[in-house]
Structures are given as structure tokens and as C-alpha cells.
Amino acid sequence: MRKLFLFSVSLLFVFCFPNCTSPYKATNKQYKKQAKLYAKMIRRYPLKDSADNSPYFVGTTNFTLRKPNFVVIHHTAQNSCEQTLKTFTLPRTQVSSHYVICRDGTVFHMLNDYLRAHHAGVSKWGNATDLNSSSIGIExxxxxxxxxxxxxxxxxxxLLERLKKTYGIPQANFIGHADVAPGRKVDPSRYFPWQTLAEKGFGFWYDTTGIQVPPDFNSLHALRIIGYNINDSLTAIQSYKIHFVPQDTTKVLTETDRKILFDLARKYR
Structure with a gap:
């Protein structure tokens, strides 16, 4: 009897410990509830859609889940990981991300990668105009x-290595919030080591050694090729510099910038 009791306690510890000790039991319950609602929606036959005149439903057998194609990196602009976790679990904030990385390296996976987080807001990168729907957000x-x-x-x-391998995310599609929201966002900040990421295969970096820029080279055209929204050229330049020339806080393109952009445009093309 004693052995049975100890075995039962052990099982309780194993299965309950992760949730029993979590201060987010209530919001975890809400997460599961929302996920079930979406699952129920997916299971429904698509009877009420644009094809109202079809005599009956025919379900294809050839489909998979939509997968993320971008990773957008942010800094939280808050004072602690706990503060961010709380912000992302308050319904009134309507902000979230898939992952939060704390100062000690702890990673919180807050949302299934296939679900849409509210992290990019109004955004554009290349032809993608709704980054929330096609990206994974990392704070x-x-x-x-x-x-x-x-x-x-x-x-x-x-984490990036796993995401790149799992979803086949192209090297060019590892970007920052400032990249996709020029003038509105500046994260991750100028302290972020984009060159290190590029050397590991997450994004591109430049090498201006021996670069000769053609006289007819158009810097704004190069920014657009890389992915920047150039409707406001000054904010596009600012976002480019946050990412690639963090030591320069101006919105003026120098001859060095022209060389950098010429090299980058060839890689992002």
C-alpha cells in the first residue's frame, strides 16, 4: 500500500508540477480554450463561403498547415521578463509574440508557431503586407x-536554427521590427548584433572590399530590393542604418552607405 501511495504521489508530481507551480494557470486555461475554439472552426465544413452555389461539399485530401516564412526580432522595451510575460497575458493589451527570451537565456514559448501572434502591427517587407500572418515573433x-x-x-x-530547419525559412527572411515598420519602430536596438546572426546564416551582411559603385546606382531602389518600404525614404534610411550601420544615427546616405547597399542588393535580389 505504501509503495502504491508513493507511486501515485510521484505521478502527481510529474504531471502536475509544470502547471501547479505556474503563476499563469488562469491564462494558460484561456489559451487552451481559445485554441479549442480555433480547432472547432477548422473542423467545420466550409459551407458558408463564396461558393454558395455548390451542390455539396467536396473536401480535398491534399493540404497541410500554413507555415511561417519570416522571423521578426524585437526587444521588449520593458524592464524585466516577468513584466513582458504579464503584458502578453493581459487581454486588454492585444500584444503578443511566439517567444520571449529572458536575460538569463530562458526561452518562453508563448504561442504555437502556426498561430498568429500580435507582434508586428502595421508592417511591410517586400511584397508582404501583413507580417503577423506570415512570421514568428521573438521578443x-x-x-x-x-x-x-x-x-x-x-x-x-x-532557436533560430531550429525554426530555420523546421520551416525552411530563407536566410533573407530573418529581420527586425524596425525593418518592417520604418519610422514607427526602432527595435531591436542598435546594440543588436545583426552581423553575428548573418554569419550564422540568419540574414545577410555586407563586404565592401573592392566595391565600385556604378554611377547610375540608385540607393533607394536598393533599399526596396532588400525589402524596405521606401514610401518615406528618410524612415527607410533610418531603419536600414539601425540594422546595418548602427554607429551612424543620421538619415543621410554616405558614399560608404552606397557601397553597402550595392553589395546588399546583390545578395537580397
Whole structure:
């Protein structure tokens, strides 16, 4: 009897511990409820849609889940990981991301990768005009005026490697919030090591060695090729510099910038 009791307690510990100790039991319950509602919606026959004149439903056997094609990286602009987790679990905020990386490298996976997080807002990158619907959002605990920790970067690189392999995300499609929302967002900040990511295969970097820029080279055209929305050229330049020339805070393109853009445009083309 004693052995049976100890075995029962052990099972309770194994299966209950992750949830029993979580301060987010209530919001986790709401998450599961919302997920079930979406699952119910998917299971329904598409009877009420644009094909109202069809005599009956014919379900194809050839389909899969839509998969993410971009990764958008953010900094939280808050003072702690706990503050961000709370923000992302309050319904009134209507903001979220798939992952949050804390200063000690802990990674919280807050939303299934196939579901749509509210992280990019009004955004555009190349021809993509709704990044929330096609991307995974990663928030890094950082207030925007400090370097990112080594633990955070190690966890981020491991996560990006898994996401790239799992979903076949192209190298060019690892971008920042500032890239897709010029003038509206500046994250991740100038402290973010984009070159390190590019060297690992997440995004591209430049090499201006021996670069000769043609006289007819159009810098704004190059920004558009890379992916920037150039409707407001000054904010596009600002976002480009946050990502690629963080030491320069101006909105003026120099001859060095022209060389950088010429090289990048060839890689992103």
C-alpha cells in the first residue's frame, strides 16, 4: 500500500508540477480554450463561403498547415521578463509574440508557431503586407538602451536554427521590427548584433572590399530590393542604418552607405 501511495504521489508530481507551480494557470486555461475554439472552426465544413452555389461539399485530401516564412526580432522595451510575460497575458493589451527570451537565456514559448501572434502591427517587407500572418515573433528582454546578454544570444541562435530547419525559412527572411515598420519602430536596438546572426546564416551582411559603385546606382531602389518600404525614404534610411550601420544615427546616405547597399542588393535580389 505504501509503495502504491508513493507511486501515485510521484505521478502527481510529474504531471502536475509544470502547471501547479505556474503563476499563469488562469491564462494558460484561456489559451487552451481559445485554441479549442480555433480547432472547432477548422473542423467545420466550409459551407458558408463564396461558393454558395455548390451542390455539396467536396473536401480535398491534399493540404497541410500554413507555415511561417519570416522571423521578426524585437526587444521588449520593458524592464524585466516577468513584466513582458504579464503584458502578453493581459487581454486588454492585444500584444503578443511566439517567444520571449529572458536575460538569463530562458526561452518562453508563448504561442504555437502556426498561430498568429500580435507582434508586428502595421508592417511591410517586400511584397508582404501583413507580417503577423506570415512570421514568428521573438521578443528579447531588453529596454533598448543596453547590450543583449550572451545567454540571450546563445538561446536566440539555437532557436533560430531550429525554426530555420523546421520551416525552411530563407536566410533573407530573418529581420527586425524596425525593418518592417520604418519610422514607427526602432527595435531591436542598435546594440543588436545583426552581423553575428548573418554569419550564422540568419540574414545577410555586407563586404565592401573592392566595391565600385556604378554611377547610375540608385540607393533607394536598393533599399526596396532588400525589402524596405521606401514610401518615406528618410524612415527607410533610418531603419536600414539601425540594422546595418548602427554607429551612424543620421538619415543621410554616405558614399560608404552606397557601397553597402550595392553589395546588399546583390545578395537580397
Amino acid at each position: 528579447i528582454d531588453n529596454n533598448g538602451s543596453e547590450p543583449f546578454t550572451e545567454q540571450q544570444m546563445n538561446s536566440l541562435l539555437q
